[in-house]
Amino acid sequence: xxxxxxxxxxxxxxxxxxxxxxxxxxxxxxxxxxxxxxxxxxxxxxxxxxxxxxxxxxxxxxxxxxxxxxxxxxxxxxxxxxxxxxxxxxxxxxxxxxxxxxxxxxxxxxxxxxxxxxxxxxxxxxxxxxxxxxxxxxxxxxxxxxxxxxxxxxxxxxxxxxxxxxxxxxxxxxxxxxxxxxxxxxxxxxxxxxxxxxxxxxxxxxxxxxxxxxxxxxxxxxxxxxxxxxxxxxxxxxxxxxxxxxxxxxxxxxxxxxxxxxxxxxxxxxxxxxxxxxxxxxxxxxxxxxxxxxxxxxxxxxxxxxxxxxxxxxxxxxxxxxxxxx
Amino acid sequence: xxxxxxxxxxxxxxxxxxxxxxxxxxxxxxxxxxxxxxxxxxxxxxxxxxxxxxxxxxxxxxxxxxxxxxxxxxxxxxxxxxxxxxxxxxxxxxxxxxxxxxxxxxxxxxxxxxxxxxxxxxxxxxxxxxxxxxxxxxxxxxxxxxxxxxxxxxxxxxxxxxxxxxxxxxxxxxxxxxxxxxxxxxxxxxxxxxxxxxxxxxxxxxxxxxxxxxxxxxxxxxxxxxxxxxxxxxxxxxxxxxxxxxxxxxxxxxxxxxxxxxxxxxxxxxxxxxxxxxxxxxxxxxxxxxxxxxxxxxxxxxxxxxxxxxxxxxxxxxxxxxxxxxxxxxxxxxxxxxxxxxxxxxxxxxxxxxxxxxxxxxxxxxxxxxxxxxxxxxxxxxxxxxxxxxxxxxxxxxxxxxxxxxxxxxxxxxxxxxxxxxxxxxxxxxxxxxxxxxxxxxxxxxxxxxxxxxxxxxxxxxxxxxxxxxxxxxxxxxxxxxxxxxxxxxxxxxxxxxxxxxxxxx
Numbered sequence: 001x002x003x004x005x006x007x008x009x010x011x012x013x014x015x016x017x018x019x020x021x022x023x024x025x026x027x028x029x030x031x032x033x034x035x036x037x038x039x040x041x042x043x044x045x046x047x048x049x050x051x052x053x054x055x056x057x058x059x060x061x062x063x064x065x066x067x068x069x070x071x072x073x074x075x076x077x078x079x080x081x082x083x084x085x086x087x088x089x090x091x092x093x094x095x096x097x098x099x100x101x102x103x104x105x106x107x108x109x110x111x112x113x114x115x116x117x118x119x120x121x122x123x124x125x126x127x128x129x130x131x132x133x134x135x136x137x138x139x140x141x142x143x144x145x146x147x148x149x150x151x152x153x154x155x156x157x158x159x160x161x162x163x164x165x166x167x168x169x170x171x172x173x174x175x176x177x178x179x180x181x182x183x184x185x186x187x188x189x190x191x192x193x194x195x196x197x198x199x200x201x202x203x204x205x206x207x208x209x210x211x212x213x214x215x216x217x218x219x220x221x222x223x224x225x226x227x228x229x230x231x232x233x234x235x236x237x238x239x240x241x242x243x244x245x246x247x248x249x250x251x252x253x254x255x256x257x258x259x260x261x262x263x264x265x266x267x268x269x270x271x272x273x274x275x276x277x278x279x280x281x282x283x284x285x286x287x288x289x290x291x292x293x294x295x296x297x298x299x300x301x302x303x304x305x306x307x308x309x310x311x312x313x314x315x316x317x318x319x320x321x322x323x324x325x326x
Numbered sequence: 327x328x329x330x331x332x333x334x335x336x337x338x339x340x341x342x343x344x345x346x347x348x349x350x351x352x353x354x355x356x357x358x359x360x361x362x363x364x365x366x367x368x369x370x371x372x373x374x375x376x377x378x379x380x381x382x383x384x385x386x387x388x389x390x391x392x393x394x395x396x397x398x399x400x401x402x403x404x405x406x407x408x409x410x411x412x413x414x415x416x417x418x419x420x421x422x423x424x425x426x427x428x429x430x431x432x433x434x435x436x437x438x439x440x441x442x443x444x445x446x447x448x449x450x451x452x453x454x455x456x457x458x459x460x461x462x463x464x465x466x467x468x469x470x471x472x473x474x475x476x477x478x479x480x481x482x483x484x485x486x487x488x489x490x491x492x493x494x495x496x497x498x499x500x501x502x503x504x505x506x507x508x509x510x511x512x513x514x515x516x517x518x519x520x521x522x523x524x525x526x527x528x529x530x531x532x533x534x535x536x537x538x539x540x541x542x543x544x545x546x547x548x549x550x551x552x553x554x555x556x557x558x559x560x561x562x563x564x565x566x567x568x569x570x571x572x573x574x575x576x577x578x579x580x581x582x583x584x585x586x587x588x589x590x591x592x593x594x595x596x597x598x599x600x601x602x603x604x605x606x607x608x609x610x611x612x613x614x615x616x617x618x619x620x621x622x623x624x625x626x627x628x629x630x631x632x633x634x635x636x637x638x639x640x641x642x643x644x645x646x647x648x649x650x651x652x653x654x655x656x657x658x659x660x661x662x663x664x665x666x667x668x669x670x671x672x673x674x675x676x677x678x679x680x681x682x683x684x685x686x687x688x689x690x691x692x693x694x695x696x697x698x699x700x701x702x703x704x705x706x707x708x709x710x711x712x713x714x715x716x717x718x719x720x721x722x723x724x725x726x727x728x729x730x731x732x733x734x735x736x737x738x739x740x741x742x743x744x745x746x747x748x749x750x751x752x753x754x755x756x757x758x759x760x761x762x763x764x765x766x767x768x769x770x771x772x773x774x775x776x777x778x779x780x781x782x783x784x785x786x787x788x789x790x791x792x793x794x795x796x797x798x799x800x801x802x803x804x805x806x807x808x809x810x811x812x813x814x815x816x817x818x819x820x821x822x823x824x825x826x827x828x829x830x831x832x
Contacts (some may be wrong), residue, residue, distance in 0.1 A: 071487035072467050153653070160654040179593075179650040243779070266594070267804045283460050284793035286484060 013314055026052065062292040067234035070289035094294070096269060098301075104273065105252035108192040113245050116196040120203030121233075134200065141198030142265035145257035152191045153178060153262045178263050188258060188271060199244040206240035235318040242309070242317045249305050253298065274298060292308040338408035348645065416723050418445040421716035424472035425705075426451040428458045432737055443727065448718045459484075466490050466708070473711040474721060477524060479515070479701025480597075483617055483789035486518035491706040493521035495719040503726065507743040508639050509770050510782070514702045518617065524704035525725045527734075529770075530785070531671040532763055534602045534647065536685040541585070541666045547574055552770055553686040554762050560696065560776050561691040564635060567691035573664035586647050589658050589665035592636050593649025593807055595799035598669060601699065602632040605692040610795070617789035622824035624817045628694075634813045635693070637806050649807065659724035660691035672763035673738055674756040685755070687762045696776075698766045702741065703786035739763050745770045790831040791824070798823045799818075 027033040041048075068076035087094045119137050123130060140148070155162045156177035164174030175183040185195055214232050223231065234241075256275040259265060265280070266270035272280075278298070282291030349744075359588045374585035427433055437448045453461055453473055459481055466488070476778045477485055485491060494512075498505065505512070509529040516524045542548040547570060549606075552558040571587030578584050590598060592612045603609070608628035611619035623629065639646045645660055660668035660677070669690065670676050677687060687697070705724065707717040724730055731740040740747055750759040750770075765769040768777040787795045802820035803810040811819070 072463050072546060073490055074468075103501070138473055157654040159651045179648075179808070181810070266800070267808055268801055268810060280793075280797065282799060285791070286463070286793065 016183060044197075062295060065289050066293035066296050068289040068292075070287070070292070072286045072288050076289060079289060083290045085140070085296075086290065087293060087297065093269065093272065094276055097272045097274045100185065100270070100272055101253055101255065101274040104188060104192075104255065105123075105249060108189045108247040109245065109252050111189070111194055112196045113199070113241060115193055116199040116244065117203055117237075117241065119197060120200050120207060123200070124204060126209045134204070137197035138200050139197070141195045141200075143195075146254055146261060148195070149258045149261040152187070152194070152258075156187050178271075179267055181267050184263060184267065184271045188255075188262075191250075199240075199248075202240050202244060203237065206237040210236040236320065238313075238317040239319060244311050245311055246306055248311065250302055253302055253305075341587075376615055389550060392602055394763060413728060416443045416727075417719065419716050420445055421720075422447040422449055423474055423711075423713055423715045423717055423720060424449045424451060425474040425476075426453050426458070426462065426472045427476035428455045429476070429703075435733055436724065438551040438729060439729050439733075440720060444716075445722055448714050448720070449764060460519050466710075469710055471708045471711055473708055473717045474705055475708065476527070476705055478702055478703055479530070479785045480787070481792070482516075482518075482523075482701065482784075482786040483792040485706070486523050487617060487789045490709050491523045492709050492711075492714060492718075493523055494525060494707075494722075495522050497715075497722065498522065501722060503722065506769075507726075507742050509739075509741050509764070509767055512698055514615075515702075516673050516704050524706035525721050526702055526704045527725060527738075528702040529739040529741050529763060530699045530702035530765070531673050531738070532766065533669055533690045534672045534759075534762055535588075535669055535688045535690060536660070536677055537662065537667045537688065539684040539686055540666075541663065541687070542574065545574060545666075548686060549665070551686065553688050554758060554765075555604050559773065560692035560765065562688065564691055564693045568639070568645065571639070571667075572643060575643075575645045577644075577781055583644070583647070583651075584664075586659050586665040587667065588639065589652070589660035589668040590639070590646050591652055591658075592640050592646060593652070594802070595796065595803040597699070598697070599636050600785075601690060601697060602636055602693075603629050604697045604781065605690070605695050606632040606635075607694045608632055609783075610799075611788055614788075617786075619788035619790060619828060621828065622795070622821045624785065624802070624824070625814075627823040630813050632693075632816060633803070633806060637813065639718070640807060641809070646657070647770050672759055674759040674793045675737060679755045687759065688764060689699050689762060696766055696780045698780055698782050699785050700782045704741075728813065745772070788828075791827045794827050795824050798827075 027037060065076055065229050067078065067080060069079040069082070070076040123134050123137065127133065143151075156164075158164055158174060158176040158179060161174075161177070163177070166175040177183050177187040189322060214236070216227055218228050218232050255273045256279065259271050259273045259276045260279070263271045265276050274294075275298070278291050278294040281294060282285050387692075423446060426452075430452055432449060433448075441447055458476075458478075462471060462475055462477075463484070471490075486639070508515075508526065510526070511517075512522045512524075512526065513520065513524055515530075516522055537548065537551065537553065539548060542551065551570065552561045574585070574587035575583065576585040592599060600610070606628045608626055608631075609623050611623060612621050613619050639688045640648055646667070652658060655664065658668070659665035659684075660670075668677075671688075677685060707721065709715060711717050725740070728747070729743065731744075732751075734740045734747075744760070744764060748757060748764060751757045751760070758810045761772055765773055765776050766780045768774075768780070771777045786792065798820045802811075802816040806813050807817040810816075
C-alpha cells in the first residue's frame with residue numbers, strides 16, 4: 001500500500017518521516033474479538049429485545065401518536081400539528097397545569113435540597129445516636145407514595161388533623177389545606193419536604209468524602225465555620241447537590257400519585273399537576289393523541305431545564321478530578 | 327312407550343291419550359326441526375346428539391298429557407314450544423371464556439353454578455374498581471380483551487359507540503327469553519341505536535336514606551318519618567326532609583357539630599348530586615338517553631335549584647358535614663355514629679345490621695319527581711371473541727338463572743325477574759332493602775301506587791365528551807361548595823365549556 005499501513009495484526013508500518021506506529025485495527029477485524037463480541041451481544045439480547053419492545057417502540061409510537069387524533073378505541077388518524085396548536089393556543093388547562101407544577105417545583109425542589117443538605121450537615125457531626133437519627137430522617141423517603149399521601153391527608157385534615165390541632169393550642173384556626181385553593185400547594189410542598197431525607201445518603205457520602213486536609217488547611221488560614229462551609233464543603237459536595245437538584249426537578253415535574261390520591265387535582269384544579277392533567281386527558285377523556293403530545297412537551301421542558309441547569313452549573317459546580325481541576 | 331300403552335286393555339282415557347299423541351306427532355315433527363336446528367346451530371362441538379334426544383323424548387311425554395286435557399291443536403303448538411324450553415334446560419357447550427370484573431371474589435360463588443348448567447368454564451380476571459376502565463380499554467385497543475367483561479353504565483358513552491361490543495338481540499330472540507321480566511327494558515338501559523349491548527346483572531340501586539333507629543328514636547324523629555312499611559312511605563318532599571334533618575342535627579355551645587342529621591358527600595359532582603337534578607325535572611343534556619347530545623342544559627333553573635338545594639344542606643342548613651369534615655372520619659360520620667342518617671345506595675351490604683345497628687329506610691325525598699336511575703352493571707361480549715355463542719349463552723344464563731339470582735340477593739338485587747327472587751327471600755334487612763329498591767319500579771314494586779309519576783334517568787353522560795363533562799361539573803360543584811362562585815355563575819360557565827367541547831365533536 002502506498003501509505004505503508006498494513007492491515008496485518010501486530011505489524012508495524014512505516015509512515016512519513018521514518019517513524020513507526022502500531023497499525024490501528026478495529027475489533028471486528030479480529031475473528032476472536034468478533035466471536036467474543038457476539039457472545040456479549042447474545043447475553044444481552046434479552047435486554048435489547050425488552051428495550052426495543054417496551055421502551056424504544058413506545059417512545060417512537062408516542063411521538064407518532066402526538067401528531068394524531070387518537071380516541072383509544074377508534075385508532076389514530078393523522079392530525080398534523082393540531083394537538084400542539086390546541087395545547088399552546090386553546091387549552092387553558094395546559095397552561096394552568098404547567099403553572100401549578102412550575103410553582104410547586106420552584107419551591108419544593110430548592111427547599112428539598114436545602115433541608116436535605118442541612119440535615120446531612122447536622123448528621124455528619126459526631127452526635128449521640130447518629131445511626132438512629134440517620135434512619136429516622138431517611139425513612140420517610142422510602143415510605144410508598146400512596147401511604148404517604150394518605151398519611152398527609154390525615155395530618156392536614158382541617159377538622160381533626162395534627163397540624164390544625166397543634167395550631168388550635170395557640171388559639172389559631174388552621175387553614176383547610178387540601179380543601180383550600182390557596183393552601184393546597186403549600187400543603188403538597190410541606191409533604192414533599194418530609195421526604196427530603198432521600199438525598200441524605202448521597203449528601204453524607206459526599207460530605208465524608210471531603211478530605212480533612214482541606215479543612216485543616218482552611219483552619220490554618222483562619223477560616224471560621226461559615227467560611228469552611230462556603231469555601232470548602234459546598235464546592236467539594238457541589239456535584240452531588242447538582243445531581244439531587246436535577247433529579248429533583250425531573251421528579252417534581254412528574255408529581256402524580258399524591259395529587260391523584262389526595263385531591264384528584266382539586267379543589268377547582270388548584271392542584272392539577274401536569275402529569276395529572278396528562279393522565280386525565282388520556283384516561284378520562286380518552287384523547288390519546290393529545291395526551292402523547294402533552295408527554296412530549298413535558299420531555300422537552302425537562303430537557304430544557306436540565307440543560308439550563310447544567311449550563312449554569314459550569315460556574316457553580318466544582319469537579320475535583322475534572323480537566324480544569326488537574 | 328306408545329306401543330306398550332296400546333297392548334293393554336283400551337280405555338277411553340288411554341284411547342284419547344293415544345289419539346292425542348298421534349295428533350301431536352305431526353305437530354312435533356313440525357316443531358322438531360326448529361328445535362334441532364336451534365340446538366345444532368349453537369352446540370358446535372360435542373353434545374348435539376345427546377341434547378336432541380333428550381328434548382324429543384321429554385316433549386312427547388308432556389305433550390300427550392297436555393293434549394288430553396286441552397284438545398285444541400292451535401293451543402298445543404304453543405304448549406310444545408314452551409315445554410321444549412323448559413325440558414331442555416340450558417344447552418351444554420364446551421368452552422372456556424375469559425371474563426373480567428371488579429366485583430372481586432363475589433363471582434367465584436356463581437361460576438360453578440353456571441358451569442354446571444352450561445358446561446362453560448370461566449377464566450376469571452379480577453380488576454380493581456379504580457383501574458377497570460383503563461385496563462379494559464387498553465385490552466380492547468390491543469385486541470386482547472376478555473371474551474366477556476363487566477361494564478359500569480356510567481361509561482356507556484365510551485363503550486357503546488366504539489363498535490367493540492356485540493348486540494344480544496338476535497340471541498335473546500332465538501332463546502325466547504321473556505324480556506318483560508327485566509326490571510328495566512334492556513333496550514333502554516343498555517341500548518344503543520336500538521340494539522342491546524349488554525345484559526344487566528343488577529337492578530340499578532337507588533339513592534335512599536338509611537336511618538340509625540337508635541339515634542332517631544332518641545329524639546323522637548322516627549315515628550313520623552315515612553319509613554318503609556308505613557302508610558306514608560315515600561311521601562316526603564325536600565322541605566319535609568330538611569326540617570327533619572335540622573331536628574336531627576345537634577350543635578354544641580362552642581359551635582362544633584356533635585351530630586349531623588345527614589351524612590353525605592356533596593363536595594363534588596357525582597351520582598348523589600345528579601339524582602336531585604332529575605328529581606327537580608332537570609337534565610344534563612338536551613338528550614340524556616340516546617348518545618346524541620348537542621348541548622348542555624346545566625344552566626337551566628331546574629338544575630340550578632337542585633344544586634342550590636344540595637349546597638344549602640351543607641353550607642346553609644348545616645345538616646350535612648363539609649367535605650373535609652366528612653373525610654376526617656374513618657368510614658364517614660354515619661359509621662362513627664356522628665350522623666343520624668345517611669344517603670347511600672340501596673344495597674344491604676353497605677351497612678349490614680349484624681355489623682352496625684338496627685336501621686330504617688326512606689326513599690330519597692323529592693321535589694317534583696320521584697326518580698329511578700337506569701344503568702347499573704352489565705356484561706358485554708367482545709366483538710373480537712372467538713367464542714361468541716358461548717359468550718352469549720353464559721351471560722344470558724348467568725343473568726337469568728334462578729340459583730344464581732338467589733345467591734345474588736345477598737349481594738344485590740338481580741336485574742331479571744327480581745321480585746320473584748326478593749319475594750321468596752327470608753325476612754331480614756336484605757329483603758327489606760331490596761323491596762325498598764324495587765318500590766319505585768313499575769311492575770316490580772310491592773306498593774304499586776308508589777310507582778306513579780316515577781321518572782327514569784340515565785347514569786351516563788352522553789357519548790361525545792363523557793369524562794370532560796363530568797370533570798367540568800365537578801369543577802362547577804367545587805366552585806359552589808367552596809363559595810368561590812354562585813350556583814348560577816358556576817353552572818353557566820360549565821355549560822359554556824361543555825357546549826364548546828360538544829361543538830368540537832360534531
